[in-house]
Amino acid sequence: MQIYLPIAEMSVNIFLILGMGGMVGVLSGLFGVGGGFLMTPLLIFIGIPPAVSVATEANQIVASSVSGVLAHWRRASVDFKMGMVLLVGGVAGSTFGVWLFTILRGMGQIDLVIKISYVAFLGIIGGLMFIESARAMVRSKRKTPAKRHHHTWMHGLPFKMRFRRSRLYVSALLPLAIGVVVGVLAAIMGVGGGFVMVPAMIYILGMPTAVVVGTSLFQIIFVTANVTVLQAVNNQTVDILLAMLLMIGGVIGAQIGARAGAKLKSEQLRILLALMVIGVCAKLAYDLVSMPQDLFSLGGLAAH
Amino acid sequence: MGVLRTCLAVFMVLAAASQASAKELVVDLSKSVVAITTSFSGSELLLFGATEGKGDVIVVVRGPLRNEIIRRKEKIAGIWVNQEEMVFEQVPSFYAVASNRPMDEFLSSKIRSTYQIGIDYLDLNLSEEYRAASGAENFRRALIRNKQKQGLYGRKPGDVIFLGNRLFRSQLIFPANVAVGSYGVDVFLVRDGAVTSVETTLLTVRKFGFEASVFNFAHRNSLAYGIFAVLIAAFAGWLAGAIFRKA
Numbered sequence: 157m158q159i160y161l162p163i164a165e166m167s168v169n170i171f172l173i174l175g176m177g178g179m180v181g182v183l184s185g186l187f188g189v190g191g192g193f194l195m196t197p198l199l200i201f202i203g204i205p206p207a208v209s210v211a212t213e214a215n216q217i218v219a220s221s222v223s224g225v226l227a228h229w230r231r232a233s234v235d236f237k238m239g240m241v242l243l244v245g246g247v248a249g250s251t252f253g254v255w256l257f258t259i260l261r262g263m264g265q266i267d268l269v270i271k272i273s274y275v276a277f278l279g280i281i282g283g284l285m286f287i288e289s290a291r292a293m294v295r296s297k298r299k300t301p302a303k304r305h306h307h308t309w310m311h312g313l314p315f316k317m318r319f320r321r322s323r324l325y326v327s328a329l330l331p332l333a334i335g336v337v338v339g340v341l342a343a344i345m346g347v348g349g350g351f352v353m354v355p356a357m358i359y360i361l362g363m364p365t366a367v368v369v370g371t372s373l374f375q376i377i378f379v380t381a382n383v384t385v386l387q388a389v390n391n392q393t394v395d396i397l398l399a400m401l402l403m404i405g406g407v408i409g410a411q412i413g414a415r416a417g418a419k420l421k422s423e424q425l426r427i428l429l430a431l432m433v434i435g436v437c438a439k440l441a442y443d444l445v446s447m448p449q450d451l452f453s454l455g456g457l458a459a460h
Numbered sequence: 461m462g463v464l465r466t467c468l469a470v471f472m473v474l475a476a477a478s479q480a481s482a483k484e485l486v487v488d489l490s491k492s493v494v495a496i497t498t499s500f501s502g503s504e505l506l507l508f509g510a511t512e513g514k515g516d517v518i519v520v521v522r523g524p525l526r527n528e529i530i531r532r533k534e535k536i537a538g539i540w541v542n543q544e545e546m547v548f549e550q551v552p553s554f555y556a557v558a559s560n561r562p563m564d565e566f567l568s569s570k571i572r573s574t575y576q577i578g579i580d581y582l583d584l585n586l587s588e589e590y591r592a593a594s595g596a597e598n599f600r601r602a603l604i605r606n607k608q609k610q611g612l613y614g615r616k617p618g619d620v621i622f623l624g625n626r627l628f629r630s631q632l633i634f635p636a637n638v639a640v641g642s643y644g645v646d647v648f649l650v651r652d653g654a655v656t657s658v659e660t661t662l663l664t665v666r667k668f669g670f671e672a673s674v675f676n677f678a679h680r681n682s683l684a685y686g687i688f689a690v691l692i693a694a695f696a697g698w699l700a701g702a703i704f705r706k707a
Contacts, residue, residue, distance in 0.1 A: 160496060160498055160636065162670070162674040162675045163674065167502070167636030167637075218690055219696045220697065222694050226697070377694075385687060385689075385690060392682055394678065396674055397498075399689065408700065411704040448533055453531050454529070454607070
């Protein structure tokens with residue numbers, strides 16, 4: 157069944173969109189990532205203009221994150237205090253990011269910048285996570301508990317705050333800075349930023365994995381809401397109909413994912429996420445270096 | 461119903477043709493508006509008409525004009541990067557041509573380029589700053605190739621079918637990605653290698669109903685639209701959460 161999207165100005169198969177929403181929704185609930193790093197390239201791949209894909213995906217992540225947070229809230233696995241600090245940084249970062257996006261677009265290189273950012277971030281994070289979680293799995297088999305808190309220069313920073321739920325006493329500057337970086341990436345790459353934030357919270361802040369997922373979803377809601385409104389105002393590229401179709405599949409998938417996630421061990425979760433991230437990274441890197449089918453392309457953002 | 465209406469319209473064209481005997485060519489479309497609604501997945505239109513006496517008929521459909529930018533990728537440090545770009549001004553966003561027999565058989569290329577009949581004869585003008593640049597022909601071909609890939613420029617000419625000596629019809633096909641705006645349908649009557657008559661009919665592609673409302677909302681009141689989109693998303697997420705808790 158075909159349906160015409162009013163902003164993307166094209167006709168798509170309704171079941172394809174619902175299915176994509178559902179599949180990415182499962183991952184979203186499972187890993188606490190918005191799923192945008194998979195959905196945005198998928199949308200572009202099926203022919204949705206990149207500008208519309210980025211903006212609409214931000215809108216959809218709002219929905220999947222809300223339902224994901226509700227599921228985690230009931231298990232008391234959201235650190236709201238940490239979330240608020242991350243959020244302040246995130247809103248500032250994403251506002252700056254949309255501004256940067258507009259400038260890069262004017263230079264005609266936004267597409268390349270997006271892809272290189274993807275390859276760089278997914279490659280580094282996927283690699284680190286894979287190594288780390290593989291080690292953790294080996295350790296848990298030997299039954300020697302891992303030491304969670306390593307003391308570094310970061311623990312000497314001022315403005316220390318106590319985060320009870322995360323059982324942490326760290327400088328507020330750390331989560332604030334993570335929030336800013338993730339906000340910029342969220343706007344430029346059209347993602348929620350969970351795939352950067354989740355590892356940052358685990359490896360930089362030292363938060364327990366169980367709290368990380370719910371807290372990152374909480375922060376993502378507001379950062380993507382900010383990006384949605386800014387994109388709607390600046391570029392008129394938010395397609396409500398497309399977003400709603402993705403949401404229907406996405407919210408259901410997120411529920412399934414959150415339940416499955418509660419039953420899996422965190423090391424298994426992390427190694428699965430690492431493999432997924434490496435997979436997407438490899439595909440994007442291959443596209444950058446392999447000879448394109450047509451060296452010439454039409455239009456501003458549409459490089460496909 | 462559609463068939464009946466078409467028959468009636470054909471009859472009226474015939475009647476008009478016999479009355480206005482001075483007119484060599486009479487043309488009409490089965491509808492003058494292509495409505496983009498939620499279920500829109502492209503549209504087909506029937507063009508029909510009558511000629512006074514013998515002759516060959518060519519139909520050319522042209523979409524609204526717009527500037528198109530074409531970029532060429534080059535390999536830099538192992539990565540394919542957009543480098544050179546050229547802008548073509550006032551290019552038809554849609555172009556299709558149909559005739560009753562191969563055009564080479566009855567029309568010289570000089571006349572075809574005069575009237576811009578056929579993709580190879582289309583005027584695609586570079587904007588001023590790029591006119592001095594070399595390699596424009598590659599960009600021109602790339603523009604056509606990319607447009608064809610999107611289904612917006614016909615790959616091969618369509619058919620004009622004669623029913624008897626005077627009546628003819630042709631099917632106009634619009635893909636789902638057609639641009640909104642005003643389309644010109646030119647019908648040429650060719651005799652002895654010369655265009656003896658041209659009839660132009662206008663056609664409008666427009667969004668209707670839900671599609672038009674959403675588009676206008678997004679463009680005229682974009683801040684409210686953005687906030688509305690966020691609220692809908694938040695509500696959808698909450699609703700799903702509430703439903704799943706009870707289940």
